[in-house]
Amino acid sequence: MMSFIRNLTVLTFKEVKSVASDVIMMIFMIYLCTVAVVMAAQNITTEVRNASVAITDHDGSTISRKIAAAIVPPYFRKPDLISDSEIQAAMDLGEYTFVIDIPPDFEENRARGLNPSIMLIVDATAMTQAAAGTSYLTSILQKELSFDGKSSRLEPVRTEVNVLFNPNSNTVWHIGITQMVGALTLLTLMLTGSAVIREKERGTMEHLLVMPITAVEICLAKIIANSAVILTIAGLSMWFVVRGYLSVPLAGSFWLYIGGSLVYLICVASLGILLSIEAPTMPQFGLLCLPVYIILYLLSGALTPLENIPAVMRSIMTFSPTTDYSSFTQDVLIRGAGIDTVYPQLLVMGGESVFFLILSLLGFRSMLSKQG
Numbered sequence: 235m236m237s238f239i240r241n242l243t244v245l246t247f248k249e250v251k252s253v254a255s256d257v258i259m260m261i262f263m264i265y266l267c268t269v270a271v272v273m274a275a276q277n278i279t280t281e282v283r284n285a286s287v288a289i290t291d292h293d294g295s296t297i298s299r300k301i302a303a304a305i306v307p308p309y310f311r312k313p314d315l316i317s318d319s320e321i322q323a324a325m326d327l328g329e330y331t332f333v334i335d336i337p338p339d340f341e342e343n344r345a346r347g348l349n350p351s352i353m354l355i356v357d358a359t360a361m362t363q364a365a366a367g368t369s370y371l372t373s374i375l376q377k378e379l380s381f382d383g384k385s386s387r388l389e390p391v392r393t394e395v396n397v398l399f400n401p402n403s404n405t406v407w408h409i410g411i412t413q414m415v416g417a418l419t420l421l422t423l424m425l426t427g428s429a430v431i432r433e434k435e436r437g438t439m440e441h442l443l444v445m446p447i448t449a450v451e452i453c454l455a456k457i458i459a460n461s462a463v464i465l466t467i468a469g470l471s472m473w474f475v476v477r478g479y480l481s482v483p484l485a486g487s488f489w490l491y492i493g494g495s496l497v498y499l500i501c502v503a504s505l506g507i508l509l510s511i512e513a514p515t516m517p518q519f520g521l522l523c524l525p526v527y528i529i530l531y532l533l534s535g536a537l538t539p540l541e542n543i544p545a546v547m548r549s550i551m552t553f554s555p556t557t558d559y560s561s562f563t564q565d566v567l568i569r570g571a572g573i574d575t576v577y578p579q580l581l582v583m584g585g586e587s588v589f590f591l592i593l594s595l596l597g598f599r600s601m602l603s604k605q606g
Contacts, residue, residue: 241451242458249429249459259425263464266417267471275410275480281403282367287313288330290321295341297379301334304374310367321355331357332367334375344379399485399568407483410476411567412536415560418468419531422499423523426460426506430598431516439602449599453507457591460506461499468495472567485570491563494576497583498559504590505555511597536560555586 254260287310291298305313313334316324324330335353343350354371358364400407433439442452469492476482484491509526513519533543534556540548551557562579565571573580 238448238451241447242455245447245451245455246459246462249455250463252429253425253460253463259428263421263425263467266421267414267467268475271410271413271417271471271475272479274413275406275476275482278409279405281405282309282363282370284308285310285332285363285367286330287311287332287334287371288316288321288324289313290316290318290333290335292338293336293340297341297344298336300378301336301375304378305371309370325355325357328357328359331363332371334371399570406480407568410480410482411472411563412560414468414472414476415534415536415556415563416531417471418464418495418499419502419556420527421464421467422460422502423506423509423527424520425464426456426503427510427513427519427523428516429456429460430507430510431513431519434514435516443602449602450595452602453595453598457500457503457507457594461496461503465492465496465499484567486566486572490573490576491566494559494562494566494580494583497580497587498555498562501555501583501587501590504587504594507594508590508597511594511601530554530556533557534560536563553586555583555590558583558586 284307287305289298289302291302302313302315310332314330316333318335321333321335325333333355335355337350337352340350340352352375354368354375356364356368433442469488472484472491473488477484505526506523509522510519513522531537533547533551534554535543535551536556540551540557543551558579562576562583565576565579
């Protein structure tokens with residue numbers, strides 16, 4: 235037992251030193267957990283911001299001017315007045331996301347008790363802005379037309395909205411945290427797998443075979459070392475970049491998050507070992523790693539709710555460790571959940587980690603026995 239611990243410790247420090255000496259990989263890891271997180275959090279948004287609007291005003295009335303004045307930043311740019319003949323060309327060129335077409339005699343027809351309509355033309359190629367912006371503009375139109383003296387003066391139903399966990403609906407809070415899920419998944423797959431590929435390509439795996447160490451010790455050292463390096467960078471990034479620079483409040487226990495992340499990283503590192511066993515070269519490993527990462531991350535519920543995924547795929551993704559980790563991260567850091575709430579997710583991730591760890595150890599030992 236003491237020999238096992240001593241060998242594992244020596245091999246782990248060897249792996250840490252190997253990772254730290256790879257300058258390009260270290261720069262990539264730091265970039266992915268800092269600059270990439272900040273850029274994604276500050277630039278990817280589901281909110282409507284500075285959407286371009288044009289108005290074709292055939293009425294020239296007080297109501298049409300009120301509508302134009304109500305469309306203001308930061309949601310929309312100041313609307314431009316364009317003619318009928320300019321609408322098609324402007325939409326074809328993508329100059330405007332929305333065009334409001336106010337028909338002739340609109341105010342007069344409303345005064346006569348008629349129900350004239352306003353046409354809202356939407357460029358749906360900008361899907362996020364199109365959907366949310368249509369809702370915003372519809373609300374603006376209804377508000378401006380509701381109390382113009384020509385419609386019912388009945389008080390509308392008053393709704394009190396209580397937004398939990400993100401009172402200002404700030405997308406930076408959500409994306410800043412969920413982006414770390416993707417960064418950890420990609421880095422762990424790549425770093426752990428490339429450690430094995432590097433040994434095979436350099437021929438140093440044969441040197442390890444003649445030493446008094448076992449395949450289990452070699453494999454565990456790679457998993458522990460790479461997980462520790464990535465966890466350290468991720469923890470520092472979450473504290474200083476997400477919490478500090480992006481000002482995202484971490485509602486729950488930071489150390490609970492670190493503990494859950496360690497369980498998840500062991501699982502993904504084991505998966506990276508399995509992928510590297512099947513790939514003889516680094517390019518092949520990259521081609522194998524990329525689709526696995528895309529499926530794990532994009533269908534995990536980190537970016538879009540699991541309810542939006544087809545039922546069959548949703549059932550399959552319930553067995554994915556990334557799905558459990560994404561839910562765990564949001565519960566702890568956004569909702570402020572404690573261990574009494576997230577322990578089922580920790581148990582599931584722990585079980586998945588043990589499963590993939592056993593598979594990776596068996597596969598790694600089989601690979602070494604073939605080489606030996």
